[in-house]
Amino acid sequence: MSESFIRFVDIHKSFGDKQVLRGVDLDIGRGETVVVLGGSGSGKSVLLRHTIGLHRPDQGQVWVDDEEITELSEEELVEPRKKVGMLFQAGALFDSMTVLDNVAFALREHTDWPEEQVRERVAEVLGLVELEDVEELMPADLSGGMRKRVAMARAIALAPRGILYDEPTTGLDPITATTINKLIRSLQERLGVTSIVVTHDIHSAFTVGDRLAFLDEGTIVYKGTIEEAKQATDPKLRRFLRGGGYG
Amino acid sequence: MHGILTLQMKELGGVVRLAWATIRTAPRRPIEFRLWADQLYELGVQSTTITNVTLLFTGMVLSIQTAYSLAAYGGAAFVGDILALSVVRELGPVLTALMVAGRVGAGVTAEIGSMAVTEQIDALRALAADPVRKLVVPRVGALVLVLPILTILADTVALFGGLLMSVMEIGQSRAYYMSHVMSALSLSDIASGVGKTVFFGFFIGIIACYNGITATGGADGVGRATTNTVVVSSLSVIISDFFLTKLFLLF
Numbered sequence: 001m002s003e004s005f006i007r008f009v010d011i012h013k014s015f016g017d018k019q020v021l022r023g024v025d026l027d028i029g030r031g032e033t034v035v036v037l038g039g040s041g042s043g044k045s046v047l048l049r050h051t052i053g054l055h056r057p058d059q060g061q062v063w064v065d066d067e068e069i070t071e072l073s074e075e076e077l078v079e080p081r082k083k084v085g086m087l088f089q090a091g092a093l094f095d096s097m098t099v100l101d102n103v104a105f106a107l108r109e110h111t112d113w114p115e116e117q118v119r120e121r122v123a124e125v126l127g128l129v130e131l132e133d134v135e136e137l138m139p140a141d142l143s144g145g146m147r148k149r150v151a152m153a154r155a156i157a158l159a160p161r162g163i164l165y166d167e168p169t170t171g172l173d174p175i176t177a178t179t180i181n182k183l184i185r186s187l188q189e190r191l192g193v194t195s196i197v198v199t200h201d202i203h204s205a206f207t208v209g210d211r212l213a214f215l216d217e218g219t220i221v222y223k224g225t226i227e228e229a230k231q232a233t234d235p236k237l238r239r240f241l242r243g244g245g246y247g
Numbered sequence: 248m249h250g251i252l253t254l255q256m257k258e259l260g261g262v263v264r265l266a267w268a269t270i271r272t273a274p275r276r277p278i279e280f281r282l283w284a285d286q287l288y289e290l291g292v293q294s295t296t297i298t299n300v301t302l303l304f305t306g307m308v309l310s311i312q313t314a315y316s317l318a319a320y321g322g323a324a325f326v327g328d329i330l331a332l333s334v335v336r337e338l339g340p341v342l343t344a345l346m347v348a349g350r351v352g353a354g355v356t357a358e359i360g361s362m363a364v365t366e367q368i369d370a371l372r373a374l375a376a377d378p379v380r381k382l383v384v385p386r387v388g389a390l391v392l393v394l395p396i397l398t399i400l401a402d403t404v405a406l407f408g409g410l411l412m413s414v415m416e417i418g419q420s421r422a423y424y425m426s427h428v429m430s431a432l433s434l435s436d437i438a439s440g441v442g443k444t445v446f447f448g449f450f451i452g453i454i455a456c457y458n459g460i461t462a463t464g465g466a467d468g469v470g471r472a473t474t475n476t477v478v479v480s481s482l483s484v485i486i487s488d489f490f491l492t493k494l495f496l497l498f
Contacts, residue, residue, distance in 0.1 A: 054369050074377065081375035092370035106374045154374070
């Protein structure tokens with residue numbers, strides 16, 4: 001068993017004429033949280049989506065838990081996808097379903113649990129994201145922050161060993177954003193999961209990350225721990241951090 | 248021009264791939280009974296009013312027009328025969344399919360398209376579920392099942408509309424009209440008319456789902472995809488009708 005839970009090797013990806021990723025190498029160790037920081041259009045969400053085969057690289061390899069998933073079919077991706085949950089930018093809750101049905105979705109799909117056990121697990125994961133008695137509400141009835149938390153609960157329902165966060169604090173007010181950051185931290189501590197957090201929110205990056213990778217124009221121009229990043233001299237990262245009021 | 252052609256070939260390839268994936272996935276267990284039931288109600292039961300009203304008035308107007316235009320040749324007596332054949336073989340299946348393409352096709356594309364642009368389809372895949380099994384199979388399956396039933400209902404309503412006009416406007420007796428209808432129709436007429444709608448249902452469903460899944464660019468993109476579905480699925484009904492009719496005439 002290697003030390004990396006997720007590994008990107010020389011990932012290239014283009015959409016039409018636009019080259020988004022130009023050779024990304026990144027290792028995410030078991031149990032650690034790596035923040036991928038970068039401006040809008042830097043390709044960080046595209047990189048994240050490669051982790052569970054939502055995008056396929058034009059060149060390069062993606063490894064999850066010592067298994068190469070680059071060429072796997074949608075059917076073969078079922079197992080890797082059960083190991084890694086994903087929180088989408090706007091939550092991506094199924095808006096025709098209640099909170100209960102959203103959170104229970106993967107449990108009903110991939111386990112033979114009786115309904116009672118499913119409901120218990122739903123209440124448990126909703127508790128982990130500090131929500132209760134919301135099972136019967138529809139996504140349209142929830143605030144932006146609540147929707148993100150329900151989406152987090154849905155992502156962790158199957159007890160995945162990795163969680164991917166796509167811009168978890170974007171579009172939230174500062175107080176709700178802080179709550180979400182704390183939740184990400186507490187999920188790491190309580191569940192011991194490996195996480196990748198893609199964000200352009202520097203405060204969030206410094207709060208939740210163990211290590212930081214800075215993506216610029218499709219390549220990683222800086223990698224280091226959060227403390228190292230704060231002192232880094234790389235001009236592009238410095239300019240980004242200064243723009244966010246750091247350094 | 249070359250670019251447009253390449254794009255259309257690519258789209259055709261995508262539609263064929265989705266059709267194949269749907270056929271392959273449909274028999275797989277477990278069958279999603281709840282999703283099927285929802286779609287049978289939403290796409291089938293909810294469409295009965297629009298298809299029946301369309302065919303009621305078509306039957307009535309066809310009856311009057313036939314009697315009027317054939318009166319000089321003494322053809323008014325054959326209103327029942329002409330109506331029965333034209334409705335059961337052609338107008339019933341095609342008009343029902345066109346109304347369903349407009350109502351259901353647009354609805355399906357709008358629903359799946361909104362899911363696509365809000366990343367809900369990616370969320371399905373991320374949760375290791377198959378969007379074809381969850382979204383496409385129940386909708387296409389429901390359409391294939393309900394379109395023949397809607398057509399039989401609509402045919403009956405159209406012939407009833409014809410009966411009303413034959414009695415009230417043309418002065419025929421109910422028994423006379425009915426005897427002409429029954430003698431004109433053979434089992435093969437009904438089989439050919441209803442048989443075509445299985446294919447219409449499949450085409451409408453696949454085109455609507457494909458346009459929904461591939462919708463991009465927010466509300467604007469969903470709007471374009473919806474318009475595209477109505478245009479392409481209506482055309483596919485009209486064009487395939489010609490070839491299916493030729494095919495059924497061989498038997």
